[in-house]
Amino acid sequence: MNNFNNIQSLWSNQEPQKQNKNVDYIKAEAKKRMQSSGRRLGWGIIILSITAAILGIIICYLPSLKWPFGPGLLAMFLSVTLRSSLEIISMIWKQRLNIALPTQQYKCQILRYYRARKTLTTTVTFSTLALYFAGFSIMIPAFYGYMQTLYFIGVLVFILVSVPVFSIFLIKKSKEELKELNEIIALLD
Amino acid sequence: MITEEEFNNIYNEYHPKVYRLCLGYMSGNQPLADDLAQEVFIKLWEKQNSIKDQKALSSWIYRVSFNTCMMSIRNNKKYSSNEIEDTPYQPEQDQEASESLKQLYRIIEKLKADEKNMALLLLEGVNTENIAEVLGITKINARVKIHRLRSKLKDEMEHL
Incomplete structure (x- = not known):
């Protein structure tokens, strides 16, 4: 086969497979994905708005809040607001990735996104989680003063159970995402 | 913005081309290429707002196809050169x-x-x-x- 036209004809004469899905299925699937991504962004914005509003109220009333409730609540809601904001920025960033760029440029663009996502999954997630628990922890001694012993023990047991469960869930989720991100980055690099 | 009818025409015109590109990426594996071609057209519908110039439609389609294929490879790593499928050929066997x-x-x-x-x-x-x-x-x-x-x-x- 020493003529390029023969190679081209060999290529174009491949028998096409019978299409499993028709064009209507493709449009319906695309619309479904767009709606689902819009819904996720919508929920993210709702969560961010609520936490930002609570954070605003805490900041307004900060001078009148007694130690350690002011700094404790501030740390807790600041961490949630920060994490939610970054998640929304990440969602919008992903939606705005331009898949119609030449491959090399697209690769650079998507690598930047996935590296940022990796930082978000590791450093940012665990820093905000630490800030959240720090905020909560400094309020525990004050709870002891305000609550009856039985209630306090109940709260303490709840925390001792829920914190490890929540942490394990979060670490597992982060590990899964990190594994996926590392695979993509290794492929693109 | 592409109308549904225009998209149908694009699909009919470009599906064989996109499908062959996908076959090239999937080492001739037809079911995988079929899924990938479908994924390309889903992306084309989703990202239709990124068409800047209708005259450059074919370039836009090829770019989206390549980038979708590139991103799909990690899901199909197992297809190495040792596993190239028997590819049906026209006009006869x-x-x-x-x-x-x-x-x-x-x-x-x-x-x-x-x-x-x-x-x-x-x-x-x-x-x-x-x-x-x-x-x-x-x-x-x-x-x-x-x-x-x-x-x-x-x-x-x-x-x-």
Whole structure:
């Protein structure tokens, strides 16, 4: 086969497979994905708005809040607001990735996104989680003063159970995402 | 913004081309190429707002196809050159042509990513100007690379 036209004809004469899905299925699937991504962004914005509003109220009333409730609540809601904001920025960033760029440029663009996502999954997630628990922890001694012993023990047991469960869930989720991100980055690099 | 009817026309016109590009990326595996071609058209519908110029529609379709194929490879790593499928061939069951096609898939699979994209466009008969536009390189650069790649493909196919 020493003529390029023969190679081209060999290529174009491949028998096409019978299409499993028709064009209507493709449009319906695309619309479904767009709606689902819009819904996720919508929920993210709702969560961010609520936490930002609570954070605003805490900041307004900060001078009148007694130690350690002011700094404790501030740390807790600041961490949630920060994490939610970054998640929304990440969602919008992903939606705005331009898949119609030449491959090399697209690769650079998507690598930047996935590296940022990796930082978000590791450093940012665990820093905000630490800030959240720090905020909560400094309020525990004050709870002891305000609550009856039985209630306090109940709260303490709840925390001792829920914190490890929540942490394990979060670490597992982060590990899964990190594994996926590392695979993509290794492929693109 | 593309209307539903325009999209149907695009689908009918470009599906065979996109499907063959996907076959090139999936080493001739038809079910995988079919899924990938479907994914490309879903992306085309989702990202239709990114078409800046209707005249550059074919470049836009090829770019979206390549980028979708590139991102899908990690899900299909298991398809190596040892597993190239028997590819049906038209107009008749020509055993020699079928073997040649398998060889062509092996050659394509060994190419670097940018060479692979260029080879697939060349095989589709896309002209130099459009290849340059799709790959985001100058026409002169494209001409040089195309010349080298055509020779490479011919040489390797001669070793059949």
